[in-house]
Amino acid sequence: xxxxxxAILGLGVVGGGAYKILTEQxxxxxxxxxxxxxxxxxxxxxxxxxxxxxxxxxxxxxxVFEVVSNPDVNIVVECIGGVTEAKGYVLDALNAGKTVVTxxxxxxCKCSHELExxxxxxNAGIYFEASCxxxxxxxxxxxxxxxxxxxxxxxxxxNGTTNYILTRMGDGMSYEDxxxxxxxxxxxxxxxxxDVEGFDAxxxxxxLSSLAFHTKVxxxxxxxxGISGISKEDVEYGSRLGYTLKLLAIGKDTDRGIEARVHPAxxxxxxxxxxxxGGLNAVCLTGNAVGDLMLSGKxxxxxxxxxxxxxxxxxxxxxxxxxxxxxxxxxxxxxxxxFVTDYESAYYLRLTLADRAGALxxxxxxxxxxxxxxxxxxxxxDGADSATVVLVTHTTHEMSVxxxxxxINTAGIAKVGSVxxxxx
Amino acid sequence: xxxxxxAILGLGVVGGGAYKILTEQxxxxxxxxxxxxxxxxxxxxxxxxxxxxxxxxxxxxxxVFEVVSNPDVNIVVECIGGVTEAKGYVLDALNAGKTVVTxxxxxxCKCSHELExxxxxxNAGIYFEASCxxxxxxxxxxxxxxxxxxxxxxxxxxNGTTNYILTRMGDGMSYEDxxxxxxxxxxxxxxxxxDVEGFDAxxxxxxLSSLAFHTKVxxxxxxxxGISGISKEDVEYGSRLGYTLKLLAIGKDTDRGIEARVHPAxxxxxxxxxxxxGGLNAVCLTGNAVGDLMLSGKxxxxxxxxxxxxxxxxxxxxxxxxxxxxxxxxxxxxxxxxFVTDYESAYYLRLTLADRAGALxxxxxxxxxxxxxxxxxxxxxDGADSATVVLVTHTTHEMSVxxxxxxINTAGIAKVGSVxxxxx
Numbered sequence: 150x151x152x153x154x155x156a157i158l159g160l161g162v163v164g165g166g167a168y169k170i171l172t173e174q175x176x177x178x179x180x181x182x183x184x185x186x187x188x189x190x191x192x193x194x195x196x197x198x199x200x201x202x203x204x205x206x207x208x209x210x211x212x213v214f215e216v217v218s219n220p221d222v223n224i225v226v227e228c229i230g231g232v233t234e235a236k237g238y239v240l241d242a243l244n245a246g247k248t249v250v251t252x253x254x255x256x257x258c259k260c261s262h263e264l265e266x267x268x269x270x271x272n273a274g275i276y277f278e279a280s281c282x283x284x285x286x287x288x289x290x291x292x293x294x295x296x297x298x299x300x301x302x303x304x305x306x307x308n309g310t311t312n313y314i315l316t317r318m319g320d321g322m323s324y325e326d327x328x329x330x331x332x333x334x335x336x337x338x339x340x341x342x343x344d345v346e347g348f349d350a351x352x353x354x355x356x357l358s359s360l361a362f363h364t365k366v367x368x369x370x371x372x373x374x375g376i377s378g379i380s381k382e383d384v385e386y387g388s389r390l391g392y393t394l395k396l397l398a399i400g401k402d403t404d405r406g407i408e409a410r411v412h413p414a415x416x417x418x419x420x421x422x423x424x425x426x427g428g429l430n431a432v433c434l435t436g437n438a439v440g441d442l443m444l445s446g447k448x449x450x451x452x453x454x455x456x457x458x459x460x461x462x463x464x465x466x467x468x469x470x471x472x473x474x475x476x477x478x479x480x481x482x483x484x485x486x487x488f489v490t491d492y493e494s495a496y497y498l499r500l501t502l503a504d505r506a507g508a509l510x511x512x513x514x515x516x517x518x519x520x521x522x523x524x525x526x527x528x529x530x531d532g533a534d535s536a537t538v539v540l541v542t543h544t545t546h547e548m549s550v551x552x553x554x555x556x557i558n559t560a561g562i563a564k565v566g567s568v569x570x571x572x573x
Numbered sequence: 574x575x576x577x578x579x580a581i582l583g584l585g586v587v588g589g590g591a592y593k594i595l596t597e598q599x600x601x602x603x604x605x606x607x608x609x610x611x612x613x614x615x616x617x618x619x620x621x622x623x624x625x626x627x628x629x630x631x632x633x634x635x636x637v638f639e640v641v642s643n644p645d646v647n648i649v650v651e652c653i654g655g656v657t658e659a660k661g662y663v664l665d666a667l668n669a670g671k672t673v674v675t676x677x678x679x680x681x682c683k684c685s686h687e688l689e690x691x692x693x694x695x696n697a698g699i700y701f702e703a704s705c706x707x708x709x710x711x712x713x714x715x716x717x718x719x720x721x722x723x724x725x726x727x728x729x730x731x732n733g734t735t736n737y738i739l740t741r742m743g744d745g746m747s748y749e750d751x752x753x754x755x756x757x758x759x760x761x762x763x764x765x766x767x768d769v770e771g772f773d774a775x776x777x778x779x780x781l782s783s784l785a786f787h788t789k790v791x792x793x794x795x796x797x798x799g800i801s802g803i804s805k806e807d808v809e810y811g812s813r814l815g816y817t818l819k820l821l822a823i824g825k826d827t828d829r830g831i832e833a834r835v836h837p838a839x840x841x842x843x844x845x846x847x848x849x850x851g852g853l854n855a856v857c858l859t860g861n862a863v864g865d866l867m868l869s870g871k872x873x874x875x876x877x878x879x880x881x882x883x884x885x886x887x888x889x890x891x892x893x894x895x896x897x898x899x900x901x902x903x904x905x906x907x908x909x910x911x912f913v914t915d916y917e918s919a920y921y922l923r924l925t926l927a928d929r930a931g932a933l934x935x936x937x938x939x940x941x942x943x944x945x946x947x948x949x950x951x952x953x954x955d956g957a958d959s960a961t962v963v964l965v966t967h968t969t970h971e972m973s974v975x976x977x978x979x980x981i982n983t984a985g986i987a988k989v990g991s992v993x994x995x996x997x
Contacts (some may be wrong), residue, residue: 170721170862177723181787277716284863286718293717294702294710297594297883299601363605398610421848421869438594439708442870445845446863459721469893531678 150183154221156190156247157228157447158213158238160198163252163279164228166455168202171462184466189221194301213238217245224274224465226458227251236260243267243275250461253452254352258368261359276461282430283539284308284453285446288462291434292402296435304399304572305432306425307353309448310337310344311396315413316385316426319393335454336428336449346375347411355404358400358409361434366400370488372410379413382419382500383567386539387415390525392497393423397572408485415497415541415571419452422572429485491548495524495571497541498554500563502528504536511562512538519553521545538563544573574607577890578645580614580671581652582637582662584622587676590648590651590879592626608890614646616662629721637662641669647776648698648886660711660911661682667691667699674885676703676878678776681720681791685783700885705777705788706731706854709870711882715784715858722860724785728823728996729856731777732847733872734761734768735800735820741852742808742818748801760852770799771835774822782824782833784834785858790824796834803837807923807991811839814949816921821996830838830911839921839965839995846935847994896926915972919948920997922978924987926952928960935986936962945969962987 155171157164168373171188185437192210193199199209210216216225225242227249231234235256244267251257257264257277258435268275282305291300307314313336317327328345331337343349351371358366376396384394392415396566400409407496421443425431430448435441472484502508509528516523526540554565577958581588595612604610614634616622621634634640639672649666651673653659659680667672668691681688681701692699702712706729715724730736737760740749752769755761767773775795782790801818808818816839824833840847845867849855854872859865871877880891887924926932933952940947966974978989 166862172719174723178721182720284719284860285866286714289713289718290710293888294713294884294889295600295708295880296606297598297880299598424845424848436708436880438590438876438883440871442709442868442944444866444868446866452862453864456721456860459862460718463720464717568697 150179150185151466152187153223154187154189155224155226155462156192156210156216156219156222157188157226158192158216158235159227159229160191160193160195160202160204161228162361162451164193164226165198165202167226167458168204170452170459172453172483174459178463179400180505182467184463184558185461186466190216213241213306217241217247222247224248224250224462226462227253228458229253232256232259232558236350239264240267243271243273244273246273248274248276248390250276250279250458250464250465252277252458254280254293254356256347257391258352258355260361261356261365272511274465279457281356282432283309283446283448283450284456285432285444285448286457287357287432287444288360289460290444291357293441293517295434295436295439298438300402300434300436302399302401302435303357303361303432304397306422306430307398307432307448308344308347308350308396309428309430310341311350312425312448314345315379315384315394315396318379318381319388320383320557323381323546324379345377346509347373347396350396350411354398354400354409354411357432358407361400362407364400364486366406366407366409370409370417372412374412374489376413381498383569386499387497387569390539390541391418391490392416392529392571393418394424394569395425397422401492403489406489407494409490410492412570415569417572419573432475484497491546493544493546493573495538495542495573497569497571499566500538500557501536501566502529502538502563504530504538508562509538513556515556515560515562516542519549519556521549521553526533539552541571574609576609576611576891577647578611578613578643579647579648579650579886580616580634580640580643581612581650582616582640582659583651584595584615584617584619584626584628585652587874587878587882588617588650589622589626590875591652591882593877595884598883606607606887606891608887610670610886610890614640614643616640620863631892632832637665641665641671646671648674648889650882650886651677652882653677653871654679654721656680656683657815663688667680667695667697670695670697670785672698672700672735672889672895674703674882676701676882676890678704678773678780682776682779685789689974698889700889701780702885703878703881704968705780706856707733707870707872708880709854709872710881711781711868712784713884715781719858719860720868722862724826724858724860725860726823727781727785727824727856728821730819730846730854731822731856731872732768732771732774732820732856733763733852735774736849736872737851738769738801739800739808739818739820742803742805743812745805747805748803769801771797771820774820774835776820778824778833778835781856782831785824786826786831787860788831788910789826790831790833794831794833796836798836800837804991807993808919811993813920814951814963814965814994816840817842818993821846821847825916830913832913832916834916836994841996842997855965882935915970916977917968917970917997919966919968919992919997920974921963921995922983923990924962925955925990926960926962926987928954928958928973931961932986935938936981937983939980939986940966940977943973943980945977955979965995
């Protein structure tokens with residue numbers, strides 16, 4: 150039976166999960182996959198992690214050189230995260246001809262060209278299913294399940310922390326309370342900005358849309374807006390109009406160019422994404438032949454993400470040829486690619502209006518002048534002399550809405566309290 | 574650039590779809606997959622099909638021998654369907670060392686051992702994503718996306734015709750009217766029995782559970798009950814209790830053995846499968862690491878199924894090694910495998926009860942004696958001297974329900990009008 154040696158760099162939540170799965174299921178993989186996969190080396194400084202996982206001391210390497218020069222290591226699993234240290238380690242492994250499996254979305258997003266070049270040079274493999282949407286095999290699907298399609302759109306809920314917070318806000322909690330609860334449950338980190346400001350989702354969207362559209366979609370081209378500015382009030386108003394608020398990642402390949410954006414958006418309750426709650430993630434894609442396809446499952450956690458890592462390890466261990474092809478020509482002439490910034494969307498606006506005759510008429514006239522037509526409008530008195538108006542527009546251009554909002558504020562017609570995109 | 578020649582056997586709906594995609598997207602695949610895939614041979618007797626697809630006459634083979642002896646053919650796509658003719662053709666292709674891609678669920682279900690042996694002998698590949706759930710890449714997912722998991726359950730809606738009919742019955746139509754409409758829309762065939770009696774779903778479940786549980790689950794071990802006996806009345810009663818009726822395919826790997834069954838079942842409206850309507854299909858699976866994962870998309874049609882075929886063709890054209898491994902050791906000692914027939918489920922019963930004191934008490938006493946406890950019960954007068962009772966049980970054993978029902982009828986306590994399983 151073919152033997153494959155694995156090294157794991159970093160035994161945190163994800164690396165520890167992968168270690169557990171690989172060691173516990175070794176016999177299962179011998180039987181079902183016909184390959185004997187053994188963890189022969191780990192790199193981890195924390196003795197407590199090593200102890201609690203029961204790693205044998207002779208398996209623990211003292212530095213990365215020891216790992217990549219070990220002839221028994223065929224596959225290096227990188228679960229350190231970030232770019233600083235991990236990038237050098239991954240390049241060392243690829244340069245030594247070791248296949249790399251990584252869960253590191255920031256590294257894959259920011260350095261894919263460099264990693265691909267190194268992998269090509271030594272004919273090593275590079276796999277990164279675990280970098281996106283936890284256990285949901287969206288990368289395998291894009292590469293080997295729907296690769297016969299021209300994909301025009303990929304959109305989804307790809308960050309569990311923000312989805313948990315928004316789900317709780319939908320239950321009536323404030324942003325601060327929901328974030329606190331998410332922290333206590335381990336969904337959010339002490340510094341939650343990578344999640345709540347949309348960085349995590351933007352890294353993933355960069356990777357997924359690069360694969361879907363066969364051209365590099367750099368992080369710098371991904372529009373990003375987080376959820377920290379969302380008020381409970383807007384979640385409630387949206388809910389009354391039949392919408393659920395989600396942090397969406399949207400990638401589109403249009404006639405005008407590619408658009409990639411991460412931002413909060415209201416989703417109609419009848420849309421399948423509206424019922425993807427809590428820590429669940431989901432991705433919808435549209436292909437010219439397959440039509441609409443949706444995948445949903447756990448977007449994070451030791452075992453779901455470990456599932457993705459180990460599935461990549463098995464794939465690498467059981468498939469030969471084209472080993473570095475995971476990036477499938479995303480490295481082609483990036484400079485030729487056009488990116489759309491004035492994208493189309495529907496919008497939710499909340500405004501405070503002077504409660505006097507003609508105020509609403511001025512507002513609607515100004516919107517009409519900017520080619521913005523209204524689907525839904527609710528007005529209710531606020532207090533003595535003002536009213537809150539909540540409205541949802543038909544699909545229009547981002548720039549039209551921005552200029553209309555500026556005009557509404559400066560002309561003193563109303564005070565725009567919030568502008569939130571609506572999935573159309 | 575690597576050149577790959579494809580032959581297509583049968584240019585019906587699915588074969589025609591595959592032909593269209595392969596010819597229209599040839600340049601796209603050259604760019605994105607680095608391989609030049611050309612349809613070099615087709616086998617089709619109907620000149621109208623050949624004409625309408627614009628197949629060049631020199632591509633049309635006059636018999637299968639011409640196809641499999643053609644040195645330019647690397648991959649044979651079989652879209653004839655059925656076992657009679659297709660089996661011989663597929664074996665001819667495999668014996669000639671050609672990789673086979675097939676959409677033929679009956680053939681794969683009934684003859685996988687033979688096909689696998691032939692493929693192994695010549696190191697040809699055998700791929701059959703298109704045999705199950707149209708464009709949804711469930712087989713790629715099982716083989717290469719969650720193969721790190723021990724899968725304990727796979728269940729879903731995997732037949733579009735019956736799902737369309739049941740969706741329309743949910744709108745208030747009778748079975749006959751819904752079937753008529755499905756026929757007119759091309760969802761159902763003139764003889765609909767393969768779909769409505771559950772054969773189609775049973776072939777697919779046999780294939781999917783064989784892959785999920787790493788052992789052959791033969792067609793003969795799949796319990797099968799169709800939807801032709803379903804009354805509008807039961808769909809309505811279920812709806813009032815908060816359930817939607819679906820034809821479910823359920824495979825489980827339990828401590829007691831493997832169970833595989835296709836039958837109508839009520840699904841709670843809050844369950845994700847309840848909102849999979851019309852021609853849509855969906856599969857949920859549960860793995861020890863990934864947890865619950867759901868895939869949904871179009872389950873049939875020329876282009877979705879063509880998407881699956883062409884994705885398999887590209888996979889075969891771009892991956893070397895382990896080529897016949899699609900069956901991944903489903904051929905191991907079948908005789909050792911235990912199959913469960915007395916499976917556990919919840920049940921919906923509709924009964925006609927004599928409308929007199931003590932009748933309901935006798936009924937509930939008998940159920941209790943058979944260890945069947947009740948979740949929900951509704952009684953309403955039927956006419957002069959009888960009442961309809963509809964009840965839903967807790968999870969219990971199939972055999973307990975069968976013996977209770979027999980006892981209820983023979984003892985004259987009530988007349989059992991219908992017994993429908995409930996997804997628990």
